[in-house]
Amino acid sequence: MISMPFPGLASLRAARLLPRPAGIACCALAAALLLNGCAIPRAGPTAQNIVEQRKSETQLNYALVDVGKNVMAFAATRPRESLVRQFGAGPRSSDLRIAVGDVVTVNVWEAPPGTLFGTNMSVAGFQQSTGSTVAIPPQTVTGNGTIGVPYAGRIKVLGNTPSQVEQQIVKSLEGKAVQPQALVTIQRSTANSVTVTGEVAAGARISLTGAGERVLDAIASAGGIRAPASDSIVGLTRNGVAGRIPFDLMLEHPEENIRIRPGDLITVVREPRTFLVFGAAGRNAELPFDASRITMADALGKAAGLNDQRADVTGVFLMRHELASVARRFVPQDNPLLASGELIPVIYRFNMRDANTWLAMQRFEIQPRDVIYIANASGADIQKVMAIFQGVSAPAMSATSIGISAGALQ
Template structure:
């Protein structure tokens, strides 16, 4: 009986151990498959963008068929960008002296008045007391109807005939009238006044209260005068771009910078076109930052340091401090002599550029404060290699603990 009593538990324990080992044998393929998938996924765990090393090798790649330039964000690059930024300002582009506004042009309207000293004969009449006239207060004056300058560039004056006035100052026209009247009128005097200036105007349009044409005067109207004449901007100043078109030259600046810097409030020329545009500036932050987002900024601009601050800075657990990159389609002129003169550019004359900043260098913190972010820039922070390894280890650990949990649960079920 004793033997019989002890035999049954022994068989039960053996069966339990056998079942346990059977479960382990059945799970071996599963464990192997999970480990294989985990190892295969070591390089495909997912990421927020390209690795830092891949970006550093991007100069061997292309965008829109053009080569990508990698530029280290150091003092030399910052100096080139600063110099280019200065040359693109209104005060550096529109430097020629303003032409004389007094010159008469086609379509202008002139008002001409002629005086003749007593005894007036040509334009006045002599009377019984005319011989008693002794002062200019009794001089005869005649007003000629206002005249528009003809297509031939002339106006007509009685007893003088047609006078070519286009391209001449009103003072020159006055002298020409007096010269022709000498010998016909007694001590003639003439005053010519420009009533309507149709040839020297500035067109103002775009995001303004009222598009209009502003005549230029001898006062010398400037850029902000044009904006004020049009009733101001329809949008906030810090969201507006102002553009000047002068002949073949086209240049633009944020309106807020023009307001803040009087030197950018340049004099206007005849036939200039001033356009106010609504421009919501923004940059995009991606990768190992605390907040990936599109971030708006005003026309005064924002530095790289301020831009990273607005997205919460780098993600301490994932970011590669040597892998801060700014992607930009940069004007070729901004790259200076460092650029291959034979480099290919996009259809609008720009070069795909990646600026790289190494934040492990303390000097880079100063560079961040000097580097100005532009509209449509993309800031990308690559993931540190250690972060990928950490994610891989976490994935393996999670898979292993899941298998152990399943094994224990099956063992408990069989024991019961």
């Protein structure tokens, strides 16, 4: 067994030789890290990486678009979701059609001296006939689509509007009653109703009255929404066609509160709208909209801006799958990505050194699930190398200091 001598003063004196090899090793490490960028910890690609990776040997991976005075916000904003554009505003009022199972009420009048529905009254010893009205109890439309009216018999009502049924009743009573008149009202209807479900206080089937109820009327009849307005999405399904719009956007644009029709399905869904921020930002997080409209300037403000010690002001990017109809406004027509499908991968680049970019940011609208990435500046990598250098060199420098101190004792 070989025993190692305990280091004495001579050994400590020899430590004076450490600074040179330790310094050489640390400098070599720093140079290697600078030459080999992948060894440096990073939150994501550099601005140069994003430019270079746009193309590969065989294909174009995404469209890279510089946002500034040439590409303003209107060219980068998706068409606003719209119910009125998809379904139309609807008629001002609609005559509902009576269906099997509907509950209807009928009121019939006749003018004096009619006695079919009227009564005789004594005035100064004389019998005088008075016109009167009769209210027929509510009736459910039978399977054969009829209802019963006194002295008129069974009246066919299936598929007719209340005004059409009134004309049928009056025609049936002609010659029996004096100047008969009728009023038909749909008291309750299963066919003439809409269904409201989802994030509402009380999902229900709402009967329509023909007065031209709107989407918000149906939601109010169901007790209103349960989620915050900024997190709620209103969906409308009609004849197999579905549309949706943020609830707060409907409030801001009254024309989107369209009239509903029998058979419509209204669904309120809680869907928080958020965007993501990564890289050299003051705050990396998934951030909520908290409003119906958020611009790029708002988004960077929510993320506490750029990190002054790390951010590359020319490397602020927004990543999104853009609708082809929107991408055609600013992507060259010969770009093969435009023929790849309905959604085009697009990366927008913001050069924060250009004042025009700041103006464009105030009009560039953020879309849900957008990703904002801020690349590191090249100086940030040097700072990381120096931090690693200090971490490696500190033990050697400490040993050197001990050697120098021991030599001073001799």
